[in-house]
């Protein structure tokens with residue numbers, strides 16, 4: 001009788017244990033959740049994390065062994081879609097996931113699906129407006145996951161930063177560029193707020209999970225502003241200013257596409273309706289925390305959403 005009242009423990013599968021996936025796995029583990037996570041390489045289990053090999057590359061396709069996903073209750077997909085073949089996790093692991101009693105599947109997407117809004121604010125009610133290429137593949141991946149009938153929740157992310165993915169190393173190495181384009185802003189989010197939001201969502205009942213949630217900070221702003229603050233924190237000089245329209249033709253197509261879209265992403269659903277409190281409402285708190293963690297090699301890290 002008592003057993004029937006005890007909820008079975010959650011077991012999380014993180015597909016793509018890269019920058020965000022690994023940080024999520026570590027935080028979930030600290031919160032007492034059993035975690036399995038994937039990499040394209042074979043990796044040694046440590047710190048309570050169980051690694052599985054998953055690689056969709058035709059040159060070296062590798063799938064977790066049969067039965068390796070048994071007991072999984074929740075999934076977060078952190079693998080980007082392939083422009084030709086769609087989402088590799090859905091294509092290759094989807095049939096196994098459909099056989100599991102999943103309570104929640106978080107899919108990490110991008111705010112690139114909104115396209116260019118000319119700097120205007122955009123929220124989750126806006127239609128997707130992606131151009132061909134990576135963003136269109138992302139729209140198709142979102143739709144494909146939603147069509148599975150699994151309890152899918154989509155998290156749309158802007159540029160992700162965090163410890164060792166911050167502007168400091170490039171500034172110190174003289175590799176940063178201070179580019180100005182009038183009116184242009186970018187949105188960003190600290191990786192620990194993605195992690196915090198995912199753990200917050202995992203803990204909510206299914207009927208209280210909106211299908212699509214933007215996960216971004218409160219402070220869309222020019223990249224010259226964020227770089228200026230990073231240089232200030234380091235006490236390091238800024239590179240010379242370059243005017244976007246003078247250098248655009250020499251930029252890579254990827255960089256040009258990045259600069260060709262200008263939007264302000266609203267986080268009101270996350271912060272006001274779902275009650276998630278951002279740890280890093282702007283790059284200012286976020287960069288300060290990154291610098292501390294980079295300087296002390298990660299010793300200062302606290303767990304987002306930690307209950308301990």
Ligand SMILES: NC(=O)c1ccc[n+]([C@@H]2O[C@H](COP(=O)([O-])OP(=O)(O)OC[C@H]3O[C@@H](n4cnc5c(N)ncnc54)[C@H](OP(=O)(O)O)[C@@H]3O)[C@@H](O)[C@H]2O)c1
Nearest residue numbers: 016017018019020039040055056078079080110158159160
């Ligand atoms: N970075 C950004 O600023 C940003 C912004 C918006 C959205 N996103 C999206 O958010 C998600 C997480 O981003 P992230 O920066 O944390 O990603 P990341 O560090 O690049 O990690 C991606 C993960 O996917 C795995 N992966 C990639 N291709 C794969 C393949 N063909 N087969 C199997 N596994 C594969 C990688 O495996 P390995 O561990 O073996 O490398 C890695 O674990 C991604 O979908 C990304 O596109 C990122």
